[in-house]
Every structure is written in C-alpha cells, then in structure tokens.
Amino acid sequence: MTGRISRGVVLAVYAVIIAVPLLVVFTGSFKTTQEIFENSFSIPTSPSSRTIRRCSPAATSRPPSGTAP
Amino acid sequence: MTSTRLIVTQGAAKKRRFLTSGRRVSPLLYLFPVPALALYVIFFVLPTLQTFQYSVTNWDGYSAAFDYVGMENFTRAFTGDSLFTNALANNLKFMVVVVIGQTAVALTMSVLLVKNTKTNVFLRALYFFPTILSSVSVGFIWKFVYDPNFGVINSVLGAVGLDGMQSAFLGDPVTAIYWLAVTQIWFHAGMMIVIFVAGLQAIPAELYEAAEVDGAGAWRRFTSITWPLIAPAMGIVVAYTTIQSFKAFDVVLSISGNPPSRALDILSTRIYSTFADSQFGYAAAESVLFIVFILVMTFLVRRFLRLIQRGES
Numbered sequence: 001m002t003g004r005i006s007r008g009v010v011l012a013v014y015a016v017i018i019a020v021p022l023l024v025v026f027t028g029s030f031k032t033t034q035e036i037f038e039n040s041f042s043i044p045t046s047p048s049s050r051t052i053r054r055c056s057p058a059a060t061s062r063p064p065s066g067t068a069p
Numbered sequence: 070m071t072s073t074r075l076i077v078t079q080g081a082a083k084k085r086r087f088l089t090s091g092r093r094v095s096p097l098l099y100l101f102p103v104p105a106l107a108l109y110v111i112f113f114v115l116p117t118l119q120t121f122q123y124s125v126t127n128w129d130g131y132s133a134a135f136d137y138v139g140m141e142n143f144t145r146a147f148t149g150d151s152l153f154t155n156a157l158a159n160n161l162k163f164m165v166v167v168v169i170g171q172t173a174v175a176l177t178m179s180v181l182l183v184k185n186t187k188t189n190v191f192l193r194a195l196y197f198f199p200t201i202l203s204s205v206s207v208g209f210i211w212k213f214v215y216d217p218n219f220g221v222i223n224s225v226l227g228a229v230g231l232d233g234m235q236s237a238f239l240g241d242p243v244t245a246i247y248w249l250a251v252t253q254i255w256f257h258a259g260m261m262i263v264i265f266v267a268g269l270q271a272i273p274a275e276l277y278e279a280a281e282v283d284g285a286g287a288w289r290r291f292t293s294i295t296w297p298l299i300a301p302a303m304g305i306v307v308a309y310t311t312i313q314s315f316k317a318f319d320v321v322l323s324i325s326g327n328p329p330s331r332a333l334d335i336l337s338t339r340i341y342s343t344f345a346d347s348q349f350g351y352a353a354a355e356s357v358l359f360i361v362f363i364l365v366m367t368f369l370v371r372r373f374l375r376l377i378q379r380g381e382s
Contacts (some may be wrong), residue, residue, distance in 0.1 A: 010177065025210050
C-alpha cells in the first residue's frame with residue numbers, strides 16, 4: 001500500500017515539474033507582454049488571441065512591429 | 070498463364086545475367102554509387118578532414134594567406150585560454166549531473182510506467198512532451214521559470230513564505246550550470262523513458278512471476294532481474310546522454326543569450342564564439358578537441374557503467 005502511494009506521489013511530482021513550464025507557455029500565449037511581466041503565474045484575466053493572430057500568415061507578411069527594417 | 074510466368078522469369082534471369090553475369094558482379098555496377106559518393110565526399114568528408122588541416126593553422130576565416138603553426142592552437146587551448154578551460158570544466162560538471170540525473174529519472178519513471186494501462190500511457194505522453202518542443206522555446210521557457218524577479222519558482226516560493234529558498238538561479242555563478250543541467254534533463258528525459266520502457270517491456274514477464282513465487286520483494290526483483298537485463302538499453306541511454314550533454318548548444322544559447330555568461334559557457338558555445346570571433350584556425354582546433362572529448366568521455370562512461378553492472382549482478 002505504501003508502495004502504491006509513493007509511486008503515485010513520484011509520478012505526480014514529476015508530472016507537475018513537466019506540466020508547469022508548459023502551462024506557463026500556454027497561458028502566456030494568451031497574455032499581453034505587460035500581463036506576463038506583472039503576473040506570470042496567473043490565468044490570463046482578459047484572454048486575447050492577439051499574439052496568436054500575430055503568428056498568422058496575414059500578419060507575418062508585413063514585418064512585425066519592433067523589429068529593425 | 071504458365072507461359073507468361075516463364076517469359077517473366079526468363080526476362081528476370083536475363084536481366085540478372087546482364088548485371089551480375091553468373092557469380093561475378095559486372096564492373097558497371099560499381100559506377101552506380103559514384104554520384105552519391107562524390108557528393109558525400111565533397112560536401113562531408115573533405116570539409117571534416119579540412120577541420121583537421123585548419124586546426125594547425127592561424128587562419129582567420131576569410132584571408133587568402135595563412136600560416137601553419139603546428140600544435141600552437143592546442144597548447145593555447147589548455148594553457149593560454151582561461152575561457153576554454155572554464156568551458157571544459159563547466160561541460161564536465163554539466164555532463165556528470167546530466168548523465169547521472171537523466172538516467173536515474175528516466176529509469177525510475179519507466180519502471181513505474183512499464184505496464185500499458187491508460188494512465189501510464191497518458192503519463193508517458195506527458196513526460197515525452199518536452200522532447201517535441203523546439204529547443205529555443207525550451208531555453209526561453211526556462212529562462213522565464215528561473216527569472217529571479219518574476220520567475221515561476223521564486224514567485225511560488227515567495228507566495229508560500231519560503232523566501233529564504235529563493236535563489237538567483239542562472240545568475241549565481243557557482244550553481245548556474247547545475248540549473249542548466251535541470252533544464253537539459255527536463256528536455257530530454259522523456260526520450261530516455263521511451264527507450265527504457267521499450268527495454269523493460271522486452272524482459273519476459275515469466276521471470277518476474279517466478280521471482281514473485283520465490284518470495285522476492287519489489288527491490289529484489291529490480292536488482293536481480295530488471296537491472297542486469299536492462300543493460301543494453303542502459304548502454305544506449307548513457308552513451309546518447311553523454312553525447313547530448315556535449316552537444317547542448319541551442320538550449321544554452323537561448324537560455325543565456327549570445328555570448329553565454331561565463332558560468333554557462335560549455336564547449337559547443339565556446340567553439341561558436343571562437344568562430345564568430347574570426348579565429349577559424351583556433352576554433353577548428355577546439356572542434357578537434359571537442360570530438361576527442363566526446364569519444365573519450367563516452368568510452369569512459371560506458372566503461373564505468375559496465376563496472377557498476379558487473380559489480381551489482
């Protein structure tokens with residue numbers, strides 16, 4: 001019984017270690033840069049697909065703002 | 070029906086005789102690999118050999134003239150270049166932590182996940198997930214996780230009141246390389262879990278049943294059955310991890326920027342910086358040393374592994 005519990009604990013801890021950075025990226029993709037710096041670990045307050053849309057072919061055909069010409 | 074088959078076989082026999090004429094292979098056959106071989110030699114073998122040539126010159130990468138300087142580049146690497154010896158020391162620390170840590174993590178997880186239940190398959194997929202990410206995004210994710218001010222680890226530690234455990238992570242010159250090793254393990258352990266699970270599933274289940282009947286506990290079953298029989302997979306994993314820990318380049322560059330901080334500089338990034346500094350000859354010498362280090366380290370690690378496995382079983 002203790003074996004099964006410790007097995008579960010080990011697997012769960014490793015799953016958290018793997019999942020947390022992935023979740024940070026995933027939630028971060030719906031945040032504005034400002035929101036990321038203010039509160040990196042929270043669920044986005046006003047989820048926006050702005051950054052996702054910026055990756056779309058229509059948006060990348062023109063140079064993204066902030067890069068040198 | 071029979072006649073067509075006869076014709077077909079006759080045609081095949083004739084064709085075979087045309088190229089191989091009985092036992093002897095027609096000399097014409099030797100012409101066929103020539104184009105592929107020529108491309109391989111011109112674009113792969115010659116440049117590789119040229120690295121050895123350039124390693125004994127002081128070529129800067131673009132001028133027409135250069136001098137042969139003999140072993141000067143190699144002596145400079147070991148005696149006159151603290152950046153290179155620093156990178157070598159960092160790389161060795163990195164390698165030891167990654168090889169031991171990654172193998173231990175992957176072996177533990179794969180032993181726990183060897184049965185094909187639904188949860189296990191899901192967890193294996195989750196653990197494998199980092200491997201399919203691009204290494205540049207892995208670097209940036211972890212730069213963010215480690216950030217001293219708004220990084221995930223420090224904010225969680227601050228939120229639960231463990232402010233004393235907060236650390237500068239990559240900013241701490243002594244421990245930075247170990248935090249980089251954690252990232253490398255996070256990135257590549259999933260691949261090793263897959264190799265280990267395949268190796269573990271190849272072990273016949275009867276052995277475990279017999280051991281259980283004989284009253285062997287879980288630990289005894291691991292040391293007497295799993296450990297000796299996982300040796301082939303272990304050899305692959307350890308050799309692969311050793312090579313990977315030398316070739317970690319993209320993760321380092323994206324986590325630390327270019328050029329990497331002194332505490333995070335490993336051999337591959339050092340070679341890159343030397344090339345970028347237009348010291349082509351010296352960088353070629355470093356690359357030759359890099360190959361030698363990988364060969365020697367892989368040999369030593371595998372030797373060490375064989376000693377451990379012989380001692381235990």
